[in-house]
Amino acid sequence: MLLEAILLSVIAASTPLLLAASGELVVERSGVLNLGVEGMMIVGAACGFAGAYMSGSTVVGAFCGILAGAALAAIFGILTLGLAVNQVATGLALTILGVGLSGLIGKGFVGEKIVLVQHLNLPFLTDLPAVGRILFGEDPFVYVSIALIIGIWLFLYRTRAGLVLRAVGDNHASAHALGYPVLKIRMLAVLFGGACAGLGGAFLPLAYTPFFIPGMTAGRGWIALALVVFASWRPLRLVGGAYLFGAVSILQLHTQALGLGVPPQLMSALPYLATVIVLVLISRTRGTAGSAAPACLGVVFVPDR
Numbered sequence: 001m002l003l004e005a006i007l008l009s010v011i012a013a014s015t016p017l018l019l020a021a022s023g024e025l026v027v028e029r030s031g032v033l034n035l036g037v038e039g040m041m042i043v044g045a046a047c048g049f050a051g052a053y054m055s056g057s058t059v060v061g062a063f064c065g066i067l068a069g070a071a072l073a074a075i076f077g078i079l080t081l082g083l084a085v086n087q088v089a090t091g092l093a094l095t096i097l098g099v100g101l102s103g104l105i106g107k108g109f110v111g112e113k114i115v116l117v118q119h120l121n122l123p124f125l126t127d128l129p130a131v132g133r134i135l136f137g138e139d140p141f142v143y144v145s146i147a148l149i150i151g152i153w154l155f156l157y158r159t160r161a162g163l164v165l166r167a168v169g170d171n172h173a174s175a176h177a178l179g180y181p182v183l184k185i186r187m188l189a190v191l192f193g194g195a196c197a198g199l200g201g202a203f204l205p206l207a208y209t210p211f212f213i214p215g216m217t218a219g220r221g222w223i224a225l226a227l228v229v230f231a232s233w234r235p236l237r238l239v240g241g242a243y244l245f246g247a248v249s250i251l252q253l254h255t256q257a258l259g260l261g262v263p264p265q266l267m268s269a270l271p272y273l274a275t276v277i278v279l280v281l282i283s284r285t286r287g288t289a290g291s292a293a294p295a296c297l298g299v300v301f302v303p304d305r
Contacts, residue, residue: 004130004133006250007134008138010243010247011138013246014247015207015246016041016203017242018148018242019141019144019145020197021228021231021238021241023196023197024196024224024225025152025235025238026152026156026165026193027189027190028228028233029156029165030185030189030190031168031186032080033088033091034073035087035091035094035095035225036072036076036090036091036094036097036098036221037197037221038095038217038219038222039097039101039221040072040073040194041217042098042215042216042217043069043098043105044065044069044198045201045202045217046105047105047202048065048068048198048201048203048204048206049061049109049112049114049202050106050109051065052114052205053112058115061202061205062199062202065198065199065201066198066202068198069196069197070195070198072094072194073191073195073197074190074191074194075097076091076194081183099214106213110211110213112211113211114210114211116139116206117140117141119138120138120140121137122136144199148196152235156235165189197221197224200224201217204216222272227241227242248274
């Protein structure tokens with residue numbers, strides 16, 4: 001069924017975006033801007049494939065991706081939170097480092113192939129017409145991404161710890177005056193964001209394509225950053241945004257398959273063009289509502305006492 005195949009493709013294309021953007025949302029809610037998502041994703045992809053290839057287990061590969069993303073995030077956190085280095089410059093440097101490091105790690109694995117992670121297969125449920133494969137036949141990464149976004153929503157809006165994290169992001173000076181460890185909270189958020197980005201990168205060779213190629217994230221980290229703004233830093237809106245951008249990415253493939261005569265270069269640029277258009281529309285329509293966004297730029301870090 002064509003519609004079912006398209007929906008399955010959209011879900012697969014959206015999952016790495018949702019995983020990476022979920023972590024970055026928490027990071028920015030804490031008042032930190034990490035532009036190194038692309039670098040953490042590509043290193044997660046390289047380490048995820050290497051771990052899965054050497055161990056024969058996609059679970060091990062996924063954990064390798066998580067650890068790789070968290071390790072790069074730790075470097076970012078030490079520099080920006082510990083040494084007060086500029087966040088924007090550090091994030092961009094982290095992306096460059098990640099791209100180079102992924103090439104070094106994955107050099108010996110280019111051309112190799114692994115078995116993709118198994119999809120869920122529930123008797124009767126997976127075989128249901130129209131919705132069976134979509135709801136009960138996805139790979140574990142898809143269900144983890146949905147559980148992750150629900151967990152983040154519950155954490156931010158239904159727990160005291162989430163309230164503290166939002167307070168740190170909104171006004172770090174007041175949070176520090178109340179005795180909350182601002183730097184510790186932000187470091188934990190940065191590590192969580194890196195782990196999510198690494199998992200999103202590991203999804204690509206473990207569940208999307210059974211091999212690793214340099215640069216296989218293809219700008220998904222930058223789209224994940226835009227998604228956080230698109231969702232107005234709200235977890236549930238992030239789901240709709242991720243699947244919207246995933247649908248735009250898949251549209252280029254089906255347009256070429258139907259032979260509509262649209263230049264493939266234009267269709268390949270469509271997801272990134274849509275990202276720019278959405279950000280422009282948001283900036284024009286938000287008005288003064290933008291003041292409610294977390295203070296991620298120009299933050300003066302207050303040392304814990």
